[in-house]
């Protein structure tokens with residue numbers, strides 16, 4: 001049998017199995033992926049979901065490989081400038097976890113996060129959602145802690161409970177005390193002209209607390225000289241601060257740590273400008 005015919009047969013066989021495999025893994029079947037979403041296979045450039053399920057005989061070998069990997073590869077539902085999805089992207093990059101990127105446009109069509117299909121995975125209608133190890137995970141901090149427990153290198157939380165609680169205090173100040181107040185769903189409750197000042201005030205107030213905390217704990221990074229979940233929260237929040245024109249000169253420790261973190265490869269890879277759904281004018 002010619003080689004391409006062999007690969008094609010294997011591909012057809014695997015394609016027919018794929019819904020079953022995904023189901024066994026507890027992931028949604030392809031038909032339940034939000035329709036028409038772009039699937040950016042990290043490192044392979046963007047491609048259409050529907051196109052991903054087709055193959056021509058000449059490229060069967062590549063497709064067999066991609067389909068096989070897709071069945072086991074984690075899938076991240078993300079939006080390029082979502083600070084919460086960005087935290088998870090940094091964790092995935094630091095831990096060297098390869099994944100498929102599925103953009104969920106938070107604004108287009110009234111917000112794709114509100115589609116019923118998507119809400120079966122994430123009932124809060126938010127990003128991120130991570131499909132991994134047969135689980136459908138939501139809530140960025142819970143996801144990061146799961147990744148840290150199942151893939152401990154490099155650790156993102158210190159082992160000593162007295163250090164760990166301090167790191168969580170910083171992370172929670174951002175994840176629970178700042179970001180939810182300036183989240184899209186909250187901003188949409190305000191008249192459009194009031195939104196910039198509101199976002200600015202929420203972040204400014206929260207950053208006063210974070211600055212006070214970091215002035216006690218930061219060395220190279222937010223907590224000493226090791227990367228922690230606090231750093232994963234800090235960098236995306238500074239991006240939001242800049243969007244809302246917060247005067248960052250008031251926060252020298254945050255700014256110094258941010259600039260240090262921004263030099264790291266994993267943080268660069270996770271940056272909004274590097275995501276497949278980033279508009280060209282923001283790259």
Ligand SMILES: N[C@@H](CCC(=O)N[C@@H](CS)C(=O)NCC(=O)O)C(=O)O
Pocket residue numbers: 081082083084085106111113125126127128138139140141175180183184185186
């Ligand atoms: N606590 C959640 C918050 C997630 C969240 O607020 N995501 C934002 C983007 S950063 C979102 O999806 N917003 C959509 C909306 O407000 O409609 C987490 O950490 O994952």
